[in-house]
Amino acid sequence: MDPVLNSGDTAWMLISTALVILMTIPGVALFYGGLIRRENVLNTLFLSFITFAIVSVLWFIYGFDLAFGADLWGVLGTLTNPFFSGVLESGTLSSYAPTIPTALYAVFQMTFAAITVALISGAIVERMKFSAWLAFVPLWLTAVYIPITHWVWGGGWLFQMGVLDFAGGIVVHLSSGVAALALVLLLGIRKNAKLLPHHLGYSVIGTGLLWFGWFGFNAGSALGASNLAVSAMIVTNTSAAMGMLSWVLMDKLNTGKPTLLGALSGAVVGLATITPAAGYVNISAAMIIGFVSAIICYYAVSHLKPIIGYDDALDVFGIHGMSGIIGTLAAGIFATPLINSAIKGGVIAGNLEQLGIQLLAVLFVGFYSFVVTYIIGWVINKTIGLRVEDDHEVQGLDINLHEESGYRL
Amino acid sequence: MKKIITIIRPDKLEDVKKALEDIGCHGMTVQEVKGRGIQLGITESYRGTDYKVDLLPKTRIEIVAKTEDVDGIVDAIVKNAQTGCIGDGKIFISAVEDVIRIRTGERGNKAI
Numbered sequence: 001m002d003p004v005l006n007s008g009d010t011a012w013m014l015i016s017t018a019l020v021i022l023m024t025i026p027g028v029a030l031f032y033g034g035l036i037r038r039e040n041v042l043n044t045l046f047l048s049f050i051t052f053a054i055v056s057v058l059w060f061i062y063g064f065d066l067a068f069g070a071d072l073w074g075v076l077g078t079l080t081n082p083f084f085s086g087v088l089e090s091g092t093l094s095s096y097a098p099t100i101p102t103a104l105y106a107v108f109q110m111t112f113a114a115i116t117v118a119l120i121s122g123a124i125v126e127r128m129k130f131s132a133w134l135a136f137v138p139l140w141l142t143a144v145y146i147p148i149t150h151w152v153w154g155g156g157w158l159f160q161m162g163v164l165d166f167a168g169g170i171v172v173h174l175s176s177g178v179a180a181l182a183l184v185l186l187l188g189i190r191k192n193a194k195l196l197p198h199h200l201g202y203s204v205i206g207t208g209l210l211w212f213g214w215f216g217f218n219a220g221s222a223l224g225a226s227n228l229a230v231s232a233m234i235v236t237n238t239s240a241a242m243g244m245l246s247w248v249l250m251d252k253l254n255t256g257k258p259t260l261l262g263a264l265s266g267a268v269v270g271l272a273t274i275t276p277a278a279g280y281v282n283i284s285a286a287m288i289i290g291f292v293s294a295i296i297c298y299y300a301v302s303h304l305k306p307i308i309g310y311d312d313a314l315d316v317f318g319i320h321g322m323s324g325i326i327g328t329l330a331a332g333i334f335a336t337p338l339i340n341s342a343i344k345g346g347v348i349a350g351n352l353e354q355l356g357i358q359l360l361a362v363l364f365v366g367f368y369s370f371v372v373t374y375i376i377g378w379v380i381n382k383t384i385g386l387r388v389e390d391d392h393e394v395q396g397l398d399i400n401l402h403e404e405s406g407y408r409l
Numbered sequence: 410m411k412k413i414i415t416i417i418r419p420d421k422l423e424d425v426k427k428a429l430e431d432i433g434c435h436g437m438t439v440q441e442v443k444g445r446g447i448q449l450g451i452t453e454s455y456r457g458t459d460y461k462v463d464l465l466p467k468t469r470i471e472i473v474a475k476t477e478d479v480d481g482i483v484d485a486i487v488k489n490a491q492t493g494c495i496g497d498g499k500i501f502i503s504a505v506e507d508v509i510r511i512r513t514g515e516r517g518n519k520a521i
Contacts, residue, residue, distance in 0.1 A: 195455045196462070255454040265456060302457025315456065 006099035009224035013100050013108055019216025020111035024052050024118045027209035031268070032122045034202030035195065035261075035314050039396020040126045041202075041406035047121035047133060054137045055114040060084040063113060063141065064106045067149040068096065074157035077150050096153075097223035108220065109153075113145055115217075116172045122314035123180030127190050127393050130401050132384045139376045140179065144369050148175050152361070163361045164335055164343065164354065166232070167221035169276025169327040170361050175369045177321020180312055182373040187386050189311040191393055200260060207264040211240055214271045218278040231339055232278040235286035236271060242290030243270020250298040265301070265319060266294040272323035273330065280335035280343060289334070293326045325362050332358030410505040410521065411479045413472045416444060416498040417490040422468045428485040434478065436521070438471040447495050467498060473505055475518055 029048035036044050055063070062079055069077030081087050087103050094105035117137055124133070151158040152165050165171060197203065218236040222229035247266025248258045270290035274281075277289060301318035312318060332355035335346035346354045380386055387393075392400035399405050417425060422439065429437070443464040450463035474482055483500055491497055510520040 194460050195458065196453065196460055197455065251454075251457070254457055255459065257454065259454060261455050262457075298457060306458070 003093050003098035005093060005101065006224065009097070009099040009226075010101065010104060012225035012229065013097070013104050013220060013223065016216035016220025017104070017108045017111055019213045020108070020115065020220065021052075021213075023210050023213035023217065024111070024115040025049055027206050027213055028115060028118045028122075029206065030202045031206030031210060031264075032125060032203075032314055034199045034204070034206065035197045036125050037192070037196070037396065038198040038407060039398055039405075041198065041398065042402055042404050043130065043397035044121070044125045046130070046402065047125070048118040050134065051118040051121065051137050052114045054134070055117055055141055056110060058138055058141060059110040059113055060106070063146055064109060066142075067113075067146045068106070068109065068154040071150070071155040074155075074160060075150070076147055076156075077154050099224055105223070109149075112168055112172060112217075113141060113149070116145055116168070116176045117141055119172070119176040119316055119320055120180050120183065123184050123312045123316040124187055125313050126192075126397065127387055128187060129385060129388050130397075132380050132386045135380050135384055136183075136376065139380075140373060143376060144175060144179060144372050145171075148365055148369065151365070158357075158361050158365075161357050161360075162344075162354070163357050164280060164331040164346070165276045165328060165361070166279035166331070167218045167275045169273070169324045169331065170365050173272045173275060173320040173324030174328065174362060174365055175324075177317045177319075177324055178366045178369040179373040180316035181310065181321065182370045183377050183386075184310050184312050186374065186377040186381055187311075189309075190313065191390070193311050193313070195313070197261060203261065203264055207267055211267060211271060214240070214275075218271075218275060222279055228279055228340060231282075235281055235283060236274050236278050238283055238286040239274035239290035239293075240267045240270040242287050243267055243273070243294040246270075246291045246294035247298055250295060254298075254302065262298075265297070265315075269294045269297045269319055269323050272320055273327035276324070276327040277331035277334060280331055280340050280346075282334075282336065282339055285330070285334035285336075289327065289330045293323055293330075296326060297322045325366070328358050328362050329355065332356075410508060410518065411474055411476055412503050412505045413470075413474060413479065413482055413486075413500060414503075415470050415472075415486050415490070415500040416442070416467050417470065417486070418492070418496065418498060419466055419468045421490040421492075422470075424489040425470065425486055428489045429472075429482065432478075432481050432485055434472065434474060434482055434485075436472065440469045440471075442467050442469045446499070465496070473508060473521055475521060 029045045033041050033045045065079045066077050072078050092102045094102045097105050149171050150156040152171050215233050219229040219233035222232055244263045244266040247262045251259050251262040273289050273293035300322045301315045333347045336349050337345045344351045444467050450461045452459050453462050508520040509516050
């Protein structure tokens with residue numbers, strides 16, 4: 001029987017796409033915007049918004065085809081419809097989700113590409129040239145995000161090996177977290193590298209929007225209005241809640257007081273960690289995943305970072321990178337065919353081999369993202385220059401790079 | 410005529426304002442300021458790392474009064490802004506040469 005468009009699935013995917021857009025603009029923008037100095041608030045918000053715009057345009061010129069077009073040697077898709085020509089007109093159904101239009105699948109995927117690049121901005125805030133960022137976004141999208149997406153989701157070599165990444169632990173969180181690390185090694189440490197949030201209220205709103213939008217991200221990755229979407233939604237929420245409780249517990253044990261930023265960070269960790277496993281695991285696995293991941297990320301941020309001494313300003317590696325790694329491995333452990341009949345499951349389902357595939361994907365994608373990001377950053381540094389002038393950094397970026405200020409007080 | 414500048418804890422502003430009103434001292438200019446004294450700073454903790462915040466939010470009140478009223482005003486401020494802990498603030502008193510009310514052009518005590 002030929003596949004037919006299912007209006008329920010299509011409606012859910014339209015909504016999911018809109019939800020994921022809300023995660024980047026303004027979710028990530030506000031989450032980050034609250035955490036920096038007041039003199040840099042507009043620049044920080046701007047990084048997410050301009051990223052969303054650039055990726056939105058490039059995705060339909062060539063991005064979607066290179067990521068999801070017909071596979072070429074397991075490495076990249078082929079560009080068959082530049083400028084998305086003919087796709088809207090033909091109204092074909094997606095080969096990845098046969099009950100919804102190709103174009104809907106493409107725009108849903110666009111939102112993932114946009115948030116991934118925007119996430120990296122959290123590491124480089126308060127000191128990177130805006131022009132350098134404008135150059136970085138298309139280069140990174142093209143050379144890092146698109147190939148990785150093709151390998152994992154678009155029929156590439158990791159896909160063919162059967163790697164499990166339901167909604168982007170590898171594609172989104174690992175790739176951006178490691179890229180953040182590579183970029184801050186080139187950028188160096190800020191003159192004032194303290195994390196003293198100028199307006200945590202922004203971050204509260206941002207986290208709320210992220211949590212809300214994540215239901216489109218994870219439950220939407222079921223690609224239809226199905227039982228699987230319901231299951232993914234519930235484990236996503238459970239993991240976020242456990243992550244929050246776990247981080248607050250770490251706060252209490254380590255510095256004596258529960259902190260709101262700790263609660264927000266733990267929730268984001270829970271959300272990010274469950275992402276690759278959301279369509280494969282049950283509630284008790286989600287509880288373990290959220291709880292354990294927040295503990296590991298807490299120590300990565302509060303202990304590992306000071307020891308190594310890099311300036312990942314808003315902990316993109318410590319939170320997203322670590323969550324991506326932990327979640328991807330957790331999927332290899334806790335995945336079960338009882339939740340998702342399309343897979344063989346992980347270690348608890350007796351499929352030990354899955355954990356090996358997950359580990360290989362983490363190592364190779366992490367390595368690839370780090371190396372290519374470092375090369376991109378190095379080239380930009382030699383041409384445009386990555387870092388703003390010293391006095392601009394001291395006075396703040398808003399007034400110097402944008403001739404605007406966030407607060408007229 | 411004297412100018413009284415006092416730096417107090419922000420949460421004591423309402424008490425001090427009320428006490429000054431009770432003794433008939435209405436005019437004042439209030440600013441939210443940051444500063445430090447013996448207290449030096451407090452510790453805040455974000456994502457498991459402690460940071461020393463060495464400029465603390467304070468409230469600065471500026472009052473110009475007749476010389477004979479100054480003692481009453483100082484008493485009211487001290488009584489209402491005091492907690493006995495480090496960080497209560499200070500009062501500075503200095504002479505004022507003249508005061509002019511812009512609306513009428515009056516000068517001196519009448520203009521206060």
